[in-house]
Structure formats: structure tokens, C-alpha cells
Amino acid sequence: MNILVLLRMIPDVVEELEISNDGKTLDREFLRLIPNETDDHALEEALLLKERHGGKVTVVAPDAPELDDVLFACLAKGADRAVKISGVEPVMGGRAAARLMAQVLTTAPGLLPADLILTGVQSTEDLDGLMAPILSHLLQLPYVDNVTQVTADGPGKTVTAVKEFPSAVRAEFDVQLPAVLGIQAAEKPPRYVPVAKVRAVMKSQHLESAAAPAGVEAGQLEILQMAKPEPAEHAEMLAGDPAQVAGKICEILAARGVL
Amino acid sequence: MGTETTLVSEAPCEITLENFLEFPEGRKVLSCIQCGLCAGTCPYGDVMDYPPRRIIAMLRAGMLEKVFHSESLLNCVACYACMAKCPRDIRLTEVLLPLVKEEIFVHLPEVPPELQKALQNTLRYGNPMGESPRKRVAWTKTTDVPIPILGEMSRPVDVLWFVECYTSYHPRGQDNSRALAKIFNGLGIDFAILGNEEKCAGECARLVGEAGLFGTLQDYTMTLFRRYEGRFNRIVTSGAHAYDAFRYQYPALGFDYQVDHTMPFLFQHLEQLKPMLSRKLNYRVTYHDACCLGRHNGFYEEPRALLTAIPGVKLVEMTHNRINSICCGGGGGGMWLDTYYKAKGYERLSERRVKEAVATGADVLAISCPYEVSRFEDAAKVLGYDNKLVVRDISELLAEAMQS
Amino acid sequence: MSGSIWVLAEHWRGQLSESTYELLALGREIADGLGVELQAVLLGHGAADLAKGLGKANSVLSVDHSSLCEPVPEACAAALVQLIKERRPRSVLVPLTNISMGVGTLVSTAVKVPAANFCRDVRVVDGGLQATCVLYGGKIEATVTMGAECSILGIWPGARAAENGRSDVVPPVEPVTVSLPEAPRVRFKRYIEPEAGDVDITQQDTLVAVGRGMQGQANLALAEELAEVLGGAVCGSRPVIDQGWLPLSRQVGKSGVSVKPKLYLAAGISGAPEHVEGMKNAALIIAVNTDPRAPIFNVAHYGILADALEVLPALTEAVRGKKG
Ligand SMILES: Cc1cc2nc3c(=O)[nH]c(=O)nc-3n(C[C@H](O)[C@H](O)[C@H](O)COP(=O)(O)OP(=O)(O)OC[C@H]3O[C@@H](n4cnc5c(N)ncnc54)[C@H](O)[C@@H]3O)c2cc1C
Ligand code: SF4
Ligand code: SF4
Numbered sequence: 009m010n011i012l013v014l015l016r017m018i019p020d021v022v023e024e025l026e027i028s029n030d031g032k033t034l035d036r037e038f039l040r041l042i043p044n045e046t047d048d049h050a051l052e053e054a055l056l057l058k059e060r061h062g063g064k065v066t067v068v069a070p071d072a073p074e075l076d077d078v079l080f081a082c083l084a085k086g087a088d089r090a091v092k093i094s095g096v097e098p099v100m101g102g103r104a105a106a107r108l109m110a111q112v113l114t115t116a117p118g119l120l121p122a123d124l125i126l127t128g129v130q131s132t133e134d135l136d137g138l139m140a141p142i143l144s145h146l147l148q149l150p151y152v153d154n155v156t157q158v159t160a161d162g163p164g165k166t167v168t169a170v171k172e173f174p175s176a177v178r179a180e181f182d183v184q185l186p187a188v189l190g191i192q193a194a195e196k197p198p199r200y201v202p203v204a205k206v207r208a209v210m211k212s213q214h215l216e217s218a219a220a221p222a223g224v225e226a227g228q229l230e231i232l233q234m235a236k237p238e239p240a241e242h243a244e245m246l247a248g249d250p251a252q253v254a255g256k257i258c259e260i261l262a263a264r265g266v267l
Numbered sequence: 268m269g270t271e272t273t274l275v276s277e278a279p280c281e282i283t284l285e286n287f288l289e290f291p292e293g294r295k296v297l298s299c300i301q302c303g304l305c306a307g308t309c310p311y312g313d314v315m316d317y318p319p320r321r322i323i324a325m326l327r328a329g330m331l332e333k334v335f336h337s338e339s340l341l342n343c344v345a346c347y348a349c350m351a352k353c354p355r356d357i358r359l360t361e362v363l364l365p366l367v368k369e370e371i372f373v374h375l376p377e378v379p380p381e382l383q384k385a386l387q388n389t390l391r392y393g394n395p396m397g398e399s400p401r402k403r404v405a406w407t408k409t410t411d412v413p414i415p416i417l418g419e420m421s422r423p424v425d426v427l428w429f430v431e432c433y434t435s436y437h438p439r440g441q442d443n444s445r446a447l448a449k450i451f452n453g454l455g456i457d458f459a460i461l462g463n464e465e466k467c468a469g470e471c472a473r474l475v476g477e478a479g480l481f482g483t484l485q486d487y488t489m490t491l492f493r494r495y496e497g498r499f500n501r502i503v504t505s506g507a508h509a510y511d512a513f514r515y516q517y518p519a520l521g522f523d524y525q526v527d528h529t530m531p532f533l534f535q536h537l538e539q540l541k542p543m544l545s546r547k548l549n550y551r552v553t554y555h556d557a558c559c560l561g562r563h564n565g566f567y568e569e570p571r572a573l574l575t576a577i578p579g580v581k582l583v584e585m586t587h588n589r590i591n592s593i594c595c596g597g598g599g600g601g602m603w604l605d606t607y608y609k610a611k612g613y614e615r616l617s618e619r620r621v622k623e624a625v626a627t628g629a630d631v632l633a634i635s636c637p638y639e640v641s642r643f644e645d646a647a648k649v650l651g652y653d654n655k656l657v658v659r660d661i662s663e664l665l666a667e668a669m670q671s
Numbered sequence: 672m673s674g675s676i677w678v679l680a681e682h683w684r685g686q687l688s689e690s691t692y693e694l695l696a697l698g699r700e701i702a703d704g705l706g707v708e709l710q711a712v713l714l715g716h717g718a719a720d721l722a723k724g725l726g727k728a729n730s731v732l733s734v735d736h737s738s739l740c741e742p743v744p745e746a747c748a749a750a751l752v753q754l755i756k757e758r759r760p761r762s763v764l765v766p767l768t769n770i771s772m773g774v775g776t777l778v779s780t781a782v783k784v785p786a787a788n789f790c791r792d793v794r795v796v797d798g799g800l801q802a803t804c805v806l807y808g809g810k811i812e813a814t815v816t817m818g819a820e821c822s823i824l825g826i827w828p829g830a831r832a833a834e835n836g837r838s839d840v841v842p843p844v845e846p847v848t849v850s851l852p853e854a855p856r857v858r859f860k861r862y863i864e865p866e867a868g869d870v871d872i873t874q875q876d877t878l879v880a881v882g883r884g885m886q887g888q889a890n891l892a893l894a895e896e897l898a899e900v901l902g903g904a905v906c907g908s909r910p911v912i913d914q915g916w917l918p919l920s921r922q923v924g925k926s927g928v929s930v931k932p933k934l935y936l937a938a939g940i941s942g943a944p945e946h947v948e949g950m951k952n953a954a955l956i957i958a959v960n961t962d963p964r965a966p967i968f969n970v971a972h973y974g975i976l977a978d979a980l981e982v983l984p985a986l987t988e989a990v991r992g993k994k995g
Contacts, residue, residue, distance in 0.1 A: 203479030243974030
């Protein structure tokens, strides 16, 4: 099976995020980037599929600071190729990312056709839409989201994707190939790759690069303002006797949609 | 700015399991008399498929490969007990076990999730808890005395204080750092810290078998030391594991600074310190010998001398003390394997230790390695002893005894 | 009606979901603010009866098609796209739940209208719509504007109280037909029920977490009861697990699991860093503790300085009362 894994580097929220002077964008200078968590799961699921059915796993990612180390780690984990889309400006949101991916996949040699395109179900910066469904539309491929398992019965025309529903219920879907799947979680947590192995791969393998197409459009959404919600330093204390406090909690729960 | 760790290492890694017997240290294992003292003294010896004695037997029989596929050496908490007891002076915990663990680590079908997270965090953020490297100095805002940062100073200092992770980020570890700041200040030590540039020294990565990660951290820290060459004379750290790494591992990369753990360092200043310890602390204290400090480096008496210098402190000993001390269970990656052990039904060593401490009738369990505070406090809670026993770093007790 | 506000009435296994009511509450506000109608779009097969519960809307567009029997995002999106093209609503509110996650994005891409995702609030400002979107795990909130054109809004659960979206009024229903592909590319096969056995606390929306402050194993019944009325599960701090009050699978924290429920109610937990690591990302944290200086109050949104053994039963009563 020929599997593409689309990976994006997104801002790491372990670090404080800062807003630029224009009040509408993130200050990129201080950002540290990290692979989108669910993309990491997409890679794991792809590697599991490869281990079961053979085939090739190719990771494709728009260039970003610290990406090289991440891609070498993907190779060390078992990916066959890692392709860096070079010459891209950082973009925010799923729409621009999906358009970029769609153009690169269709123009760069040796990427399509693929049987499966796996990517994270969402990223924390998909403000104007999720990448996977947009990509599926652009490439005219079937799409399933919140996938937690993919199984194939040998080299067929379909796979079974397991999608997560509420209350720990899951459902199986028959999906025609090729398809785009938004991975929520791999069957098992993404594997660890020892640093020494990554180093060895850095010496023995190389990253490919594909040029970004010119004029990839930005998102359509107009951002008026970005703000950092004030983190509460301390809980708001609820006073009263147990019954009164219970009443107040009920109101909060109702307002938050928990009740 | 050097906040990113690069993965490319030049770390020389001379001795390997392949060329093991070409080194005197390696050949030494041939002198093993299979007495089994190592396995007998090992706190997890009863649950290991291959305790040190059997590893050596397998090595001699050319069957070491088999050992690599057993997870059981993950239970080795690098406590140096086997090494301290070996009649043939075989440097088990220092040389043989880490090499074997390296192989075991790469053969693990799955790295236990807690450990995996700690290793990933250490690579990415320079600390196992995954805190922001830009907040490493945040604790210095909570001290009464100024904490100079070497990179911001125009003059050299005498002591570079290597703070380490738990003592930078964990609230109870920060108590230790604040206490040290007060003591250093009182003693008039000319010191500075590396600030946000500092990262984990890496010893626990090495001892759990993640040698590549250790190499990466080592390179990073060596680059930093070179950058500040001539700007400090020596290194002092309260990280017992960092001390070990600097003393035994970093020299292979050309590290030749004098390095002290805070316990022996403060002991050197004891005469100067004594008059400052004017507040009487009427505590009954028992001291837990940290493996790295005690068995590995022989600092048994220095911590005790510091404790007994505090007016009012009555020192009582646990059954297992000094060379016989029982590990807190946090070394060699054990800090991130508690649930792995628990799921296998093994007793947590910290609990074994706290029971002993309580049996002495002490009301303070004094410690000297930053992992131990959280481990023992937690064990005391689990055992329901937290009303009877508090856990304090020796530095905290010293600072408390200093009238401000 | 052209220019009206639509809400995708999500339903699953025979029931309208809570999100549907939340969206109706929000949609009502927006429609009233714009002076237009609120319409609910009900897509399903043999589900038309559910329209009864959508009285907060002025009317319901009901589509019945065999391909809509189970929530396949592609099918839902295809149906919505046809309706939108025919009727040009002003905006469509779609829930961001496991069930409907990708629908909004699929629709906005096909109809070529802007989408705003992760909305926790939408308001009418000068005749246009503004949304507050939660980005980067809540670290940033972006205010975006959709102007006057048609837009698709993906709404986070909890944007409004579901209560405000319920109504006894039975709304008028307009049956509409759509054509969907005979041989869909994605076909529902079957549901897999969760295995009986221990609950997976990472999958729970509500967690009642107990610590040593609960005093003894016998008191865990108080937590179990509360969890039951809230429809959640009980988890705990490590000492609670170590003492055998709960199985290891229920441990939250550094050496346990990390959870992200909608509600994390911490009873008698001090808030040690090893514990906080596993629950700090919960959407709503309420802590009950007798110690005003307990660090848990630094991560909790709401705190109660009281005996957990009194608060938990009182809360159980109150929730029961509320649910009637
Ligand atoms: C390596 C390591 C890993 C660890 N991993 C984890 C982990 O994964 N998860 C975890 O939880 N811990 C973990 N710990 C343990 C952690 O450090 C704490 O010991 C633990 O979280 C404390 O649990 P607690 O809050 O229940 O108990 P305590 O800290 O004893 O807190 C009890 C609280 O209850 C309050 N209280 C008492 N009576 C009442 C009452 N009647 N009503 C209301 N409140 C009351 C008290 O004021 C107190 O704040 C770990 C520790 C170590 C060393
Ligand atoms: S170092 Fe300690 S834990 Fe490891 S094998 Fe030796 S005695 Fe056992
Ligand atoms: S204690 Fe030393 S000599 Fe004895 S079995 Fe162990 S390694 Fe061999």
C-alpha cells in the first residue's frame, strides 16, 4: 500500500505565544514549532499499515524551522521518504495548508497516485476549516474523520476505517481507495525512536524537497483581532453552605453544557 | 540562541559491547567469580531475569543477545549497590549495565509511555517534565537574594551553579534552590547560574539506556561550557545525577572543571557556616544516603556533619544506612517507571525506605538528591505517614536554621 | 427562507444531541439579532420525528434519505450543499463534535463560502457576524468577521447552555428531497460497542476525581453516586490508587493518564504537580478542598473551601433535582 502522511508544524503551546504589533497575527519570531499531534498519530497508523501489508510511507511537510529533525525522526521510525515543501511562507489555518498540499501532491513527481492520504484530524490552528476535508474536496477523494484504526484485507480497492463516536462507541466504515483519512489516534501511541537511530538516519538517508507552487492563496477569513485570554491565577471561590454551593455548581454546569 | 538541541553529536563513545573485552574495564568482568552478591544485594534482584551475575555468565557464554530481549533490566534503578558489594570491584553500574541497557532499550517492543514522554520532553525542552525552557529561571523571581545569570554578567565568577531540572521547575525542588541561594548569599559565594540556557545534564537518559539522548545533551552542555570558558572557575550542583555525569562522563569530552555536589561543597564551608546556624531546630532527623552521593562517591559523612551542625537536630540512623542504603527508586530512569513497576506488582522502593525512616521515630527525613523530595513525600502519603514525617533537603534545613 | 440562520440538527442513535440544543440557543440569538428566521436542518432516514424537539427554530427542513441513515460526513455535507445552493441561508451553524467534525469544512469548501472554526461565541455586530474562535488549545482567541455573505460556523460544544435551546413548541416541518449518490464512496458498516469492563477515563466527558481528602475507601460511594448522576466516571490521585481504592487504570497524572474532560471535579486532591500534569487541560475544573492554600485552587476555575464529604452528596442531590 502506498501511503502519504501529511505533516504540519504548528506553534508549540508549551511556550508563551505572543501577538504581533498588528494585533492580528502571532509573533513568529518567538514561536517554537512542533509537529501537529494528530499528524504524529497519522504517521504511526501509516507505519502500522505498512508493517501489516507492506508498501511505502512518504511523509510530506511544508518547510518550517526544526522540520528537518522531525523528518529524520519520521525516517528513523520507518517512513521510506520524507519530502519537504520548500519556499513556503508560514500560513495559518487548514484552508491554505490544504491548497498547498493539494497543489504539491498533484504537481511534484512521485507522490500521487497513493492509496491512502493520512493526516491529523485537526490542528489547533485550523481557524478557517480542517485540512483533511478540504484536501479531500480538492482531490475529489472520499473522506472520513476521527479515525482511530485502519484495516485492509490485502491489496483491495477499499479499507475499513474505524471512526470514534461519543461514549466510547466506534463505527466501521467501508472506504473506497484512494481516500483521505483524518486520524484522531493511531491504534497505539506513536512509537519512540532512540536519538542514536535518528542520528544514524541523518548520515545514511536524505530529505527530498519539492518546490512550493507560486501564489498559494491565503485564508478567506478576516481576522479582526487576536488576544490572549487572561489566565486565571486562582480559582473563583464559591461560598455558602453545601446546598447553596451545590446550587451554584449546577448553574455553572448548565451554562457550560455539562448538564 | 541555543535553545534548540541539535541532534548531531561528536561524542566519542569508545567502549561498546563489541569491543568490550579490549578494554581493561571490560576484561575485568572475566574475573567475576559468580558469587551472586550483586544479585543478592540488588533491590530488584528477585524480579530480574538477568541480574548482573547472570548477565556476566551470558556474556562469557556469548549469549548476551538473549539478555537484550528481556525487559527486566529496566528495573535497574542504577543504585550502585551491586557495584559497591562486588568482591572483584567490577564496575557494574558504571560500565557494564549501561551498555547492556542501551541494547535493551533499542530492543524494547514499546517504551513505557511515562518514560517515553520524559525522554521526548528532555530532548525537546531540556527537562523531563516538559516545561518551557524559557521559564527555567522563573524560580529566581521568588528568592529574596539576587540570582546572577552568567550570560548577563561582564565579569567572571568563581562558582557556576548548575541548578538542574527538578530544582528549577518542581515547587518542592525550588524550595531547595531558594534555600541554596540564601546559603550561598550568606557565605558570600561568588556565583552565577546559566539561566534559561541550562538543560538537563542527561545522566538519567544514559542510565536508562538512551545513550543518544545523553550524547545530545552532553554536546549541548559542553558547547555552553566552552562558550563561557574563563568566565567561571568551578561548578557546583545540587543535582546528584548531574554531579555524577560531570565527574565521570563529561571528562571524555574534554571537561576538566572542578565539580562539587552541594553537600561536600557546603561541608568545605562548614566552619564559616556554623556561626550562621543560630536558630535551634528541635528535629529528630534521619538521613537517606542518595545512591550517587553515598555508594558511588563515598560522601557519607559530609551530609551528616552538616545536619549535626544545626543546633537542636538529633540525628538517628535507619537500619540501612551509608553503603547499605536503599535506593529511592528514582535513578536509572526509575523516576519515570513507577507505573511500569506498579503494574508488574513490584513494591515501590520509596515506600520501603519511608517505612524505615518512620521506624526510627524521626520526624524529618533529610535528603540530598532532588528526585527524593517528591518521591518520599508521595510515599509518606501513600503509607499514611505524612502526619508523622516531613521530607526536607539538607539545604532547606540549613537555610531554616540561618536567622534571616 | 433566504437569509435565515440554519442549524444542523445533529442526532445520533435516535436522539438529538446536546450540541443541537446548544446550537439552537446560539442560533436563536443570532437570528433575533439579525431579524431573520432560525431554521433547523434535520438530515436522516426515518428520523423525521425528531423535528418535534427543534421548537426553538421557526421551522425545520427535513430530509429523509437512505444514505443519511447513519452520520457519514460526506453524505451529510452533500445534502447540506444542495440545500444551501437552493436556499441561500445567511449562515449555517454546525457542531464540532466527533459526529459532525468535518461536515462544516466540507460544505464551505464545496459552496465556496468562508468558514470559521472553533467558535465559542458568535455575535451580531453592525449587521454582520463576528465570531470568537479558540485557537492553540485555548492560548489564543481570534475575533473574526464574516461580513454579510453566507458563512459556515463550526461551533465548539458548550458555546451556549443546552437548556436555552429546548422548547415545547412543535415547529412546522418542511420535507425536502435531495439526490445523493447511489453508490457512496464511504459506507457505514456497523457500530462497535465499548467493551464491557473497566471504563476508559480518557473517553469520559465528566470525571469526579478523588484524593486522599476523601478520608477512606468507604466514602468513594459518594463520588460514584455523583459521577453516575452526571453521566461520568470516578478517577483518582496516585495515593488513592496505591491504597487500592481504585484500579490503576483510573490514575490521573504523570505516572497515570492525561485526561481532557468537559468537567473535572477534584475532591480532596491537593494539586501536586504530578497530578496537575494529567488534568490541567480539562475544560472546566472545580475543586473541593478544606485547605485554602491547596495548589489545586491555582489550576481550578472554581473552588469550594469545604468538606468534600458534605459537598459531594449535596451536589448529587442538586443535580438529581435539576434533572427532575
Ligand atoms: C514520580 C512520581 C510520579 C507521580 N505520579 C502521580 C500521578 O500520576 N498522579 C497523581 O495524582 N500523583 C502522582 N504522584 C504523587 C503526587 O506527588 C502527590 O503525592 C499526589 O498527587 C497527592 O495526592 P492527593 O492530592 O490525593 O493527596 P494529598 O496531597 O495528601 O492531598 C489531600 C488533600 O485533601 C484535602 N482534604 C483533606 N480532607 C478533606 C476533606 N474532608 N474535604 C476536602 N478536602 C480535604 C487536603 O487539604 C489536601 O489538600 C507522583 C509522585 C511521584 C514522585
Ligand atoms: S545498580 Fe542497583 S538496581 Fe541496578 S542491578 Fe545494581 S543493584 Fe540492581
Ligand atoms: S558480585 Fe561481582 S563477582 Fe560476584 S557475581 Fe556479581 S559481578 Fe560477579
